[in-house]
Amino acid sequence: MNPPARRPLIGVTLDAEPPGGYSAYPWYALRQNxxxxxxxxxxxxxxxxxxxxxxxxxxxxxxxxxxxGGAFDVDPALxxxxxxxxxxxxxxxxxxxxxxxxxxxLARGMPVLGICGGEQLLAVALGGRLIQHIPDAIAGALEHxxxxxxxxxxxxxxxxxxxxxxxxxxxxxxxxxxxxxxAVADPGPRAVVNATAxxxxxxxxxxxxxxxxLGLQWHPEFLIDPGDRRIFDALIAASRR
Numbered sequence: 001m002n003p004p005a006r007r008p009l010i011g012v013t014l015d016a017e018p019p020g021g022y023s024a025y026p027w028y029a030l031r032q033n034x035x036x037x038x039x040x041x042x043x044x045x046x047x048x049x050x051x052x053x054x055x056x057x058x059x060x061x062x063x064x065x066x067x068x069g070g071a072f073d074v075d076p077a078l079x080x081x082x083x084x085x086x087x088x089x090x091x092x093x094x095x096x097x098x099x100x101x102x103x104x105x106l107a108r109g110m111p112v113l114g115i116c117g118g119e120q121l122l123a124v125a126l127g128g129r130l131i132q133h134i135p136d137a138i139a140g141a142l143e144h145x146x147x148x149x150x151x152x153x154x155x156x157x158x159x160x161x162x163x164x165x166x167x168x169x170x171x172x173x174x175x176x177x178x179x180x181x182x183a184v185a186d187p188g189p190r191a192v193v194n195a196t197a198x199x200x201x202x203x204x205x206x207x208x209x210x211x212x213x214l215g216l217q218w219h220p221e222f223l224i225d226p227g228d229r230r231i232f233d234a235l236i237a238a239s240r241r
Contacts (some may be wrong), residue, residue, distance in 0.1 A: 005042070005240075007042060007043055007044040008042075008043050008044065008063035008064060008236055008239035008240055009043075009044050009046060009061060009062050009063050009064075010038050010043040010044060010045050010046070010062070010063065010064045010065075010066055010235070010236075010239065011046055011047075011048045011058060011059075011062040011064070011065045011066065011101070012030060012034055012035065012038065012045050012046065012047055012048060012066045012068060013047075013048050013065075013066070013067050013068050013094075013097070013098050013101065013118070014028040014029065014030050014047045014048060014049065014050070014068075015028065015029045015030065015068065015070045015091075015094070016028055016029070016050055016091060016093065016094050017029055028047065028049065028050075030047055030068065031068075031221070033221045033222060033223075034066070034068055034115075034221045036221070037220070037221040037223060037228075037229075037232050038066065038232060038235075038236070040229075040232070041229070041232035041233045041235065041236045042233075042236045043063075043064070043232075043235070043236045043239065045066075046062075048097075048101065049097075050093050050094050050096075050097035050098075051097060052096050052097050052099075052100035055097065055100035055101045055104050056104055058101065059101065059104045059105055059108060059110065062105075062110065063110070063111070063239040063240075064105075064110060064111035064112070064113070064212070064235055064236075064238065064239040065101055065102065065105040065110060065111070065112050065113070066112075066113045066114075066115065066118070066235075067098055067101070067102055067112070067113070067114045067115065067117075067118030067119075067121055067122060068115055068116075068117070068118050069115050069116030069117040069118055069179070069180075069219065070091065070094070070116075070117050071089070072089045072090060072091040072094070072095075072117065073088045073089055073090060073117070073120075073130075073132070073182055074095055074117070074120055074121050074124050074130060075088075075090055075092065075095060076088065076130070076132060078095070078099070078124055079124045079128065079129045079130060080129065081129070081130075081132065084132070085132035085133045085136070087132070087133050087181060088132055088133075095121065098118070098121055099121065099124070099125060102114070102121060102122060102125045103125050106125060106126075106207075106210070106213065109210065109211055111211060111212035111213070111235055111238040111239050112210075112212070112213050112214070113212070113214050113215075113216070113231070113235050114214070114215035114216070115215075115216055115218075115219060115220065115221065116179060116180055116216070116217060116218065116219055117180070118215065119184065119204070119205065119215030119216055119217050120180075120182060120183070120184060120215075120217075122205065122213075122215040123184045123186075123187050123188060123191065123205055123215060126187065126188035126189075126190050126191045126205075126207065127188035127189055127190065128184055128185070128186045128187045128188035128191060128205070129184075129185045129186045129188075130182050130183065130184060130185055131182055131183045131184070131185045131201075132182055133181055133182065134180075134181055134182065134183055134201060135181070137185075138199060138200065138201065140199065141199045141201065142154075142155055142178070142197055142198065142199045142201070143178075144178045144179075144180050144181065144183070144197070144201065145178065145179060145180065145181055146177060146178045146179065150177050150179055150219065150222060151177070151222050151224065152177065152224070153175035153176060153177060153224050153225070154176065154177050154178035154179075155175075155176065155178055155197055155198065156173050156174065156175055156176070156197075156198065157173065157174050157176050157195045157196060157197055157203040157204070157218070158172065158173050158195065158196050158197075158198075159171060159172055159173060159174060159194065159195050159204075160192070160193060160194045160195065160196070160204075163192065163194035163206060163208070164194065164206050164208065164212075164214065165194040165195060165204055165206060165214060165216075165231075166194070168227070168230050168231055168234045169225075169226075169227030169230050169231065170227070170230065171226075171227055174195070174225040174227045174228075175224060175225045176203070176217075176218035176219075176220075176224065176225060177218050177219055177222055177224055178197075178217075178218060179218075179219065180217060183201045183202055183203075183217060184202040184205055184215070184217070185202075187202065187205040187215075190207050190209070191205045191206060191207050191208075191213075191215075192205065192206060192207075192208055193205055194206045194214070195216070195217075201217075202217070203216070203217040203218065204216050204217060211238055211241065212234065212235060212238035212239075214231070214235075216231070220232065
């Protein structure tokens with residue numbers, strides 16, 4: 001009998017919170033379904049603390065990187081914006097660590113999946129820019145911070161034909177959840193748009209020259225659409241090469 005296949009080690013960025021609530025001291029957090037989706041696809045998830053100085057050492061041991069979302073924004077100064085919208089909220093230590101990990105993973109050709117805020121950070125790492133507040137930038141925009149629960153779809157996205165995402169999900173559209181007030185304005189010179197909302201908001205990006213480099217504005221770890229599971233399957237498959 002052949003031994004079971006080795007599970008690729010998938011680094012998952014953590015959120016961080018100040019003292020209060022769970023602990024009287026600063027603490028890390030990760031929603032369970034991130035880990036469950038990775039493990040269900042055959043990966044071995046491991047949380048990554050916020051220390052840019054350790055980024056390369058962590059990447060030495062990883063097979064892929066997942067950059068998660070959170071209720072905060074990338075500093076507009078990092079993509080050359082001269083002003084900061086009043087709604088922008090920062091977690092500077094987290095962003096510094098995630099940028100170090102993402103840039104290091106991209107330099108190595110390591111598979112990268114950016115989810116929600118992670119997609120926005122991936123766009124910045126690829127030289128792109130963000131919309132700081134969708135309601136002020138796009139007239140008649142959808143309600144991208146959906147009022148219904150996150151495990152339910154908020155709207156549909158159109159998948160761009162000929163992209164890596166289209167090949168992975170095998171469909172021209174997906175039903176997705178929506179929990180963001182910012183979005184990618186420009187994916188950068190290396191990247192292309194692979195999904196859009198009905199109002200034109202960019203919902204996904206990818207580097208077509210990379211082994212696996214996807215950014216998704218929604219949260220596929222909720223497995224709302226059949227394509228969500230295929231995305232995690234494709235990430236783990238790319239991590240085995």
